[in-house]
Amino acid sequence: MIGNDGAKISREVLPYLSPAIRKLVGNLEEHQLAGLEELRLRCGQPLFLKFADQDRTLNSQGKLQADLTRGYQTTLEDVQRTLASISDNSIYAFEEDIRRGFITIPGGHRVGLAGQVVSHEGSIKTIKDFSSLCIRIAREVRGAARPLLAQICPDKANIRNTLIISPPRCGKTTLLRDLACSLSNGDRGRSGLNVVVVDERSELAGSYRGVPQLDVGMRSDVLDSCPKALGMNIAVRALSPQLVITDELGRREDGEAVMECINAGVKVISSIHASNLDELSKRPLMQELLACHAFQLGIVLSRARGPGTVETLIRWDEGCS
């Protein structure tokens, strides 16, 4: 599995890098590449490779280095050539993605963009003169949701409306993706469900030109780059889902759309940024949703024992944890 990850990165990510960086990263063994989480190109700074919580760089021979000052210095040309490959030299074809700050490449890997932001009347018009790129490797962890399925689906006829609570980089997107896949395909004797994945940031399904690059299940429909509230409404009206899965609730209209789904008999599994119940209860959106008993189950994640560590299970339907 790990070896496969390395080969996947070699095949899907390396061809987009500038020739100089591709040559250096290409020197890494597949088992080394397999643990890669992020690759950061910052103009005038060392090339960064993030493995779990460790930052590494590559020296001029392509060997991994802990001493970042001895790493290969990323040039503006590296950034420009990498961006040229990623965008197929067609910035105009990625206007909307650039406004959102990232481009998704085949394989579902996301390339975050930084440079000079051009804004107009409070909204981002475009980004130009790019100076950094952050390539985040998309990973599917098959079976990540299995230990939680018994809580989320207590019996064949019932799914609990579930909220995954987690700070960034704790595995909530990976968990949501595997839940979509498991519940859509059917698991533990349960028949599969019609699932709609509302993927506003193209993280869950990693869609490239509208086609999911990551497995979200055979009965899943993906609304890619679609605002969550709008997507949930479209899903209920047009796609007759039994379950809607979406990531990172945050705006008031997201909460209203969750209630619309639940009141229409559609189950919802979603996530929100918070480290614990205290932080969660301070968010006005959550106060409203909890008051309405929108969610029945809460799952708090951390990185205490690696991404996806379940810290707490909260049963709002029973009023106890």
Add this chain to the structure above:
Amino acid sequence: MLIKFIGMVLIVSGFGGWGMSGAHRLRGRVKHLRDLHMALGYLEKEITCMYNPLSQALENTAHFSPLPVARLFSATANVLRDKSGVTAREAWLQGIAQLQPVAQLLDSDYELLAAAAHQLGASDAAQQRKFLNTLQEQLKITEEKARQNMESGQKLWTYGGFLAGLLVVLLLI
């Protein structure tokens, strides 16, 4: 006497052919500038209306355009399709290099095309429209000047070639 006559005919026809090829170059330049202007209009639609990626947009433009202008777009598209970290600027310059041996354009025309290289594909659709429109305008002005040159120079080259041939024959007799 017969050999002398054959020699005179060869000299006059040789110079005449040279003059006619000069006139043909003038006509060819006008045609190629017009074809380039049309092709860039098509490329603009591919970019700003269809939002096709540049390699695809260039390939479609190559299918639309007559030879030899199509060669600029097909050669550029081929370089870009490799995705080997090459920029649109480099690919466009390679495309121009492929066009040069087969098109009847002047160095100043190639310089005009080359100046556009760094903007190709490198901005949003609105900026691309502005840049391609500007390039088309410049080509139109160049084409107009080339047409005036053609009208005044075509007869000069054709008749001039034959007259030069006759002059040489007279000098040799």
